[in-house]
Amino acid sequence: MSIPEFTQRPLRSLVAYVVPPTALLIGIVVFWEFYVDWRDISIIVVPPPSAVVERFFESPGFFWEHGWYTLYEATLGLVLGSTVAIALAVLMAHSKLAERTFLPLAIAIKVTPLVAIAPVLVIIFGFGTTPMIIVAALMSFFPTLVNAMTGFRDVNEGAHSFLRSIHASRWQVFWKLRVPSAMPYLFIALKITYPLALIGAVVAEWFTGTRGVGFIILSAHNNLNTPTLFAAVGVLAIIGVTINIVLSVIERRVLFWHESVRSTN
Amino acid sequence: MANNEYHVSLHDLTHVFDDGRRSLTALSSVTLDVPPGQFTSVIGPSGCGKSTLLRVVGGLLTPSDGAALVDGAPPSGAQRAREIGFVFQDPSLLPWRTVADNISLPLEVDHLERTRELPDLTELLDLVGLSEFRDYHPYELSGGMQQRVALARALAFNPTLLLMDEPFGAVDEITRSALRYELLRIWETHGGAAGRKTVLFVTHSVSEAITLSDRVVVLSKRPGRVRADITIELPRPRTEEMEQTAPFLDYAAQLRLLLREDAR
Numbered sequence: 001m002s003i004p005e006f007t008q009r010p011l012r013s014l015v016a017y018v019v020p021p022t023a024l025l026i027g028i029v030v031f032w033e034f035y036v037d038w039r040d041i042s043i044i045v046v047p048p049p050s051a052v053v054e055r056f057f058e059s060p061g062f063f064w065e066h067g068w069y070t071l072y073e074a075t076l077g078l079v080l081g082s083t084v085a086i087a088l089a090v091l092m093a094h095s096k097l098a099e100r101t102f103l104p105l106a107i108a109i110k111v112t113p114l115v116a117i118a119p120v121l122v123i124i125f126g127f128g129t130t131p132m133i134i135v136a137a138l139m140s141f142f143p144t145l146v147n148a149m150t151g152f153r154d155v156n157e158g159a160h161s162f163l164r165s166i167h168a169s170r171w172q173v174f175w176k177l178r179v180p181s182a183m184p185y186l187f188i189a190l191k192i193t194y195p196l197a198l199i200g201a202v203v204a205e206w207f208t209g210t211r212g213v214g215f216i217i218l219s220a221h222n223n224l225n226t227p228t229l230f231a232a233v234g235v236l237a238i239i240g241v242t243i244n245i246v247l248s249v250i251e252r253r254v255l256f257w258h259e260s261v262r263s264t265n
Numbered sequence: 266m267a268n269n270e271y272h273v274s275l276h277d278l279t280h281v282f283d284d285g286r287r288s289l290t291a292l293s294s295v296t297l298d299v300p301p302g303q304f305t306s307v308i309g310p311s312g313c314g315k316s317t318l319l320r321v322v323g324g325l326l327t328p329s330d331g332a333a334l335v336d337g338a339p340p341s342g343a344q345r346a347r348e349i350g351f352v353f354q355d356p357s358l359l360p361w362r363t364v365a366d367n368i369s370l371p372l373e374v375d376h377l378e379r380t381r382e383l384p385d386l387t388e389l390l391d392l393v394g395l396s397e398f399r400d401y402h403p404y405e406l407s408g409g410m411q412q413r414v415a416l417a418r419a420l421a422f423n424p425t426l427l428l429m430d431e432p433f434g435a436v437d438e439i440t441r442s443a444l445r446y447e448l449l450r451i452w453e454t455h456g457g458a459a460g461r462k463t464v465l466f467v468t469h470s471v472s473e474a475i476t477l478s479d480r481v482v483v484l485s486k487r488p489g490r491v492r493a494d495i496t497i498e499l500p501r502p503r504t505e506e507m508e509q510t511a512p513f514l515d516y517a518a519q520l521r522l523l524l525r526e527d528a529r
Contacts, residue, residue, distance in 0.1 A: 031303075064493070066523070156355075156357055156359075157355075157357075158353040158354075158355045158357025159324055159357040159358070159359060160355070161320075161323075161351065161353065161357070162351055162357055162418070163374070164324075164325055165323050165324065165344060165349055165350075165351040165428075166344070166347055166349070166351075166374055166375070166422065167344045167345050167374070168346065168374045169374075172373075172374055175358070176370070176373070176374075180359065180361050234483070256402075257360040257361045257402055257403075257404060258360070264402065
């Protein structure tokens with residue numbers, strides 16, 4: 001019996017897109033396991049994958065709890081950083097003066113290695129959740145600013161002229177034309193900034209955290225507990241991949257009209 | 266000024282694009298009067314300022330010198346009264362909106378239906394023959410269909426003045442010819458109580474200009490000035506067969522000669 005066309009295609013694309021990377025991942029893990037065993041590498045230096053997995057399943061709740069906490073900090077920071085960036089981008093897209101005022105400072109934030117100012121932020125904001133959120137916000141600020149600014153300006157010339165010809169207000173042009181036109185750019189920004197916010201939160205946790213993946217990594221490192229360290233990193237990777245998948249799914253639904261989505265259909 | 270004898274009046278219109286380093290004179294002393302209900306084509310070589318002229322009339326561009334009047338007042342007045350319908354060479358639709366939502370975009374900008382009788386969506390869709398495509402998105406339509414959506418969108422306010430900037434320039438020859446006659450049908454039937462709309466139609470196709478127009482204005486190459494102003498006295502409704510008749514071909518020869526002399 002033949003498989004109907006409509007189930008055949010997704011099946012084929014699933015095979016085409018999922019099998020190769022999965023095979024590669026399994027290959028790496030197997031190689032790693034045997035290599036550590038063969039060279040008799042100490043568990044303190046590099047743990048075998050089996051030990052990492054074993055450590056994770058010993059107390060999955062522990063890892064997820066800290067993972068959630070880091071995700072929560074990163075998300076709050078992302079929301080904060082993106083909100084400020086988008087608000088500034090709106091201002092800068094409408095006013096050259098605003099652009100001249102804010103852009104140099106934004107670039108200064110961009111070129112400053114945030115890891116370097118994390119200790120300063122800890123001094124300023126104390127030992128609560130605030131430093132993590134601030135660092136995550138700073139990490140996500142610049143890409144969002146640049147993408148939003150470009151997006152708000154990248155409007156179809158004719159559509160803009162048409163709206164002007166029927167005397168649409170700036171506000172109407174903004175909501176009906178600029179915001180939807182900026183959406184593809186904002187999705188690109190989000191795919192960059194969410195992982196960056198996670199990095200920001202983890203780095204801040206190294207300095208001040210009492211919870212979160214960064215904190216586990218640091219304390220596991222201090223105790224030479226490499227299986228815990230690797231399991232924590234693994235949790236972080238799983239969170240990152242999940243975010244990416246969720247964003248891609250949302251993107252396909254929101255940007256159904258955009259070339260970037262249609263060309264992959 | 267209450268002189269409403271002409272719907273569109275251009276007096277000594279000059280426009281210079283100046284970005285501080287270079288200046289480019291697009292239009293030079295263009296004087297043109299268009300009575301209400303007239304279908305006027307503006308033809309000329311590329312870069313002769315045809316589009317600039319249209320943008321000035323539509324109130325999208327303030328001329329450097331001279332005056333542009335619509336209904337005896339600066340174009341911003343007609344723009345504010347939503348009396349201008351603009352169609353561009355690129356359909357310029359909003360890709361995230363369906364055909365129906367694109368056509369009703371103007372009504373979201375201003376709820377004019379409170380003060381003026383407007384065609385409803387079904388009527389507009391019918392008019393451009395896209396009733397079955399109301400829930401499609403622009404990317405699912407051909408170029409010609411997209412341009413029909415743009416036309417319906419321009420008609421949403423039932424404006425008295427239609428400005429068309431090479432609207433069929435980007436579609437294939439066969440579709441182009443079909444759209445031409447469709448536009449004529451719409452223009453001839455869709456006037457309502459106000460009568461036929463005044464149309465300013467920019468093109469560089471000689472046969473398109475003759476088929477559509479009551480009058481063809483030939484602009485010279487840059488800086489654009491009025492080189493010839495020819496009245497097309499072919500009976501209406503215009504038909505495809507007419508394109509092979511002697512008067513049509515005479516007009517075509519005359520216009521081609523004018524354009525060729527200029528291209529030398």
